[in-house]
Amino acid sequence: MKGRSKVETMIRIGLYALLIALFVYAFQIGAFTYIAENPSEIAYLVGQHIRMVAISSAAAICCAIPLGIFITRPQFKRFEFLVINFANIGQTVPSIAILALVMTYLGLGWQTAVFALWFSSLLPILRNTIAGIDSVHPAIIDAGKGMGMTQKLILWKLELPNASYAILAGIRTATVINVGTAALAFLIGGGGLGDLIFTGISLYDTGIMLSGALPVILLAITIDFMLGIFEKLIIPKGLQRKVEAI
Amino acid sequence: MITFSNVSKIYESTGKKVTAVDHVNMSVEEGEICVFLGPSGCGKTTLLRMVNRLVQITEGSIEIDGKDIQALDSIELRRSIGYVIQQNGLFPNMTIEENINVVPKMLGWDAGKRKNRYKELMEMMGLNPEEFRKRFPWELSGGQQQRIGVARALAADPPVMLMDEPFGALDPIIRDHLQNEFLRIQKDVKKTILFVSHDIDEAIRLGDKIAIFNQGQLMQVGTPDQILSDPKNEFVRDFIGSDREIKRLTLLTVKDLLNKGKKGNRKSNLTAEINEFYVTLDTDLRNALAVLLASPTGEAVIVDQRNQPHGILTFTDYELLTGVHPSKLKSIVH
Structure with missing residues (x-):
């Protein structure tokens, strides 16, 4: 345990060093000058980016978890393989392809971007919800049933708490990836920080590009960190041993 | 008293009928431990799970104190029957106290009564109530977990208990110890207990009555002494082994x-x-x-x-x- 935590700290320090190096590089190249000179533009784009991620992720959570619960009920269990296969195939489609596909139907604009982001974060959450509920040990469910728990109690007191680790991990992964994918929204007129990144690329201006990329990185790290704290609060204490052991 | 009359369970899968329990007739007196004994796949667990309706009866009826269980609400029936399984089935997301209080809580006991009951049960099991109150199942040893499993089943003081190989996964020394403790507790609480086992020594030790099953059929039912001294057929004789005279010494x-x-x-x-x-x-x-x-x-x-x-x-x-x-x-x- 101690050896592992030592390696972990070293890797963590390495990653921080890399991040700092990136910032120093960005500073030299002039990204911060651009940010300092255009604070209102940056703030606007960050706001747009966050809004896109928040709406699409929230909608994905609201759809994927109920659907996952629904499909794991005994009555609908036989359709589970359909949903899982759909989710698996859906996840292999690259996000940029989803953007292109959705664009052909919904046209350009912000809504299209949100819809595409919603769709691509839906699948990992759905898959983790189903896998989490399915992985609850059958003996636990059997004991609950045998003690006279109703279906509803089994879901709320046994299945969801014991699957919470997997479900929250799905949400965390999906949301963080979503932050990165949202940068592509610029391509179909969705705005967001992708605006600066792609402008920078086409102008061969690394400074402008990084002034878009850095906020995206910071956003992803912050959201990951916040969701990590959220996990600690929500996952039952009795299950957190697993979290620590990893 | 639990009465089984002509109880059968037939599973149908792809047109093939499999009889898991075949016309079982027997009864278990109040305050008695009856051990269902037999090789795996003999239907003993299926029969046990029919009592709290986790498995539906295909044919026949089971009565508890003269009441047909089919006529009762299955949720209420289960809450009035203690249930212990092999992998103890403790809920990993709940503390020991919460685990023990699951049924009392569903029955609407107030917090004070639940707290007292928890203390009482832990003392009965020989565990310190304060030490374990806020701990989680994974922090306990296998023997302790199984004791909590038994305590949880006893929580609402049900007259009937179903135990499905509760000591099966424990090492011999702990199992021995828990069997003794189980008998000591049973002396006080006097529950009607149906106990599934595949271990003849355990059956002799714990059972007031042993029912031996093979391929869904009840081979013989009787006191351990009757079974050992007078095995009814070839199967029972083989199952109890050629050293049955030595096993009898256990009695x-x-x-x-x-x-x-x-x-x-x-x-x-x-x-x-x-x-x-x-x-x-x-x-x-x-x-x-x-x-x-x-x-x-x-x-x-x-x-x-x-x-x-x-x-x-x-x-x-x-x-x-x-x-x-x-x-x-x-x-x-x-």
């Missing part, structure tokens, strides 16, 4: 043998010191025999409750049991 204690034959007549020459080869009055004759076989002199000192020497046990004492028809064994010593 008698050193005290039984003394009462019959020795009358303490050899007390006079009691000069032996208590060494490592000793038995107590409550040691069963099977274990006592093992001590004699290990002893270099072929003798063992009998000690009483106060650890004082009481007499000497030798192989000759066992001669008392030879030449007696097995079914008379119990009667000659009493």
Whole structure:
């Protein structure tokens, strides 16, 4: 345990060093000058980016978890393989392809971007919800049933708490990836920080590009960190041993 | 009292019918432990799970105290029956106290009553209530977990308990210990218990009654002594093994043998010191025999409750049991 935590700290320090190096590089190249000179533009784009991620992720959570619960009920269990296969195939489609596909139907604009982001974060959450509920040990469910728990109690007191680790991990992964994918929204007129990144690329201006990329990185790290704290609060204490052991 | 009349369970899969339980007729008296014994796949667990309707009855009926279980609400029925399973089934997301209070909470007991009951049960199990209150199942050893499993089943004081190989996954020493404790607790609580096991020694030890199953059919039901002395058919004879006469010794204690034959007549020459080869009055004759076989002199000192020497046990004492028809064994010593 101690050896592992030592390696972990070293890797963590390495990653921080890399991040700092990136910032120093960005500073030299002039990204911060651009940010300092255009604070209102940056703030606007960050706001747009966050809004896109928040709406699409929230909608994905609201759809994927109920659907996952629904499909794991005994009555609908036989359709589970359909949903899982759909989710698996859906996840292999690259996000940029989803953007292109959705664009052909919904046209350009912000809504299209949100819809595409919603769709691509839906699948990992759905898959983790189903896998989490399915992985609850059958003996636990059997004991609950045998003690006279109703279906509803089994879901709320046994299945969801014991699957919470997997479900929250799905949400965390999906949301963080979503932050990165949202940068592509610029391509179909969705705005967001992708605006600066792609402008920078086409102008061969690394400074402008990084002034878009850095906020995206910071956003992803912050959201990951916040969701990590959220996990600690929500996952039952009795299950957190697993979290620590990893 | 639990009565099984003509109980059958038939599984149908892709047109093929599999009879898991085949017209079982038997009854279990109140306050009795009845062990369902048999090889795996013999239908014993299925029959057990039919009692709390986790498995639906295909044919026949099960009555608890004269009430047909089919007529009762399945949720209420289950809340009135204690249920313990092999992997203890403790809920990993709940503390020990929450685990034990699951059924009382569903039954709407108030917090004070639940707290008292928790304390009472933990003391009964020989665990410190305060130490374990806020702990989680994974922090406990296998034996402790299984004890909590039993305590949880007892929480709402149900008259009937179903136990599906509760000690099956434990190592022999802990299992031995828990079996003893289980018998001690049963003396106080006097539940009607259906107990599934595949271990003949466990069945002899715990059961007031043993029901032996094979391929869904009830082969024989009776007291351990009846089963061991008078196996009804080839299957039962094979299942209990050729050493059944030795297993029968488990049913008698050193005290039984003394009462019959020795009358303490050899007390006079009691000069032996208590060494490592000793038995107590409550040691069963099977274990006592093992001590004699290990002893270099072929003798063992009998000690009483106060650890004082009481007499000497030798192989000759066992001669008392030879030449007696097995079914008379119990009667000659009493």
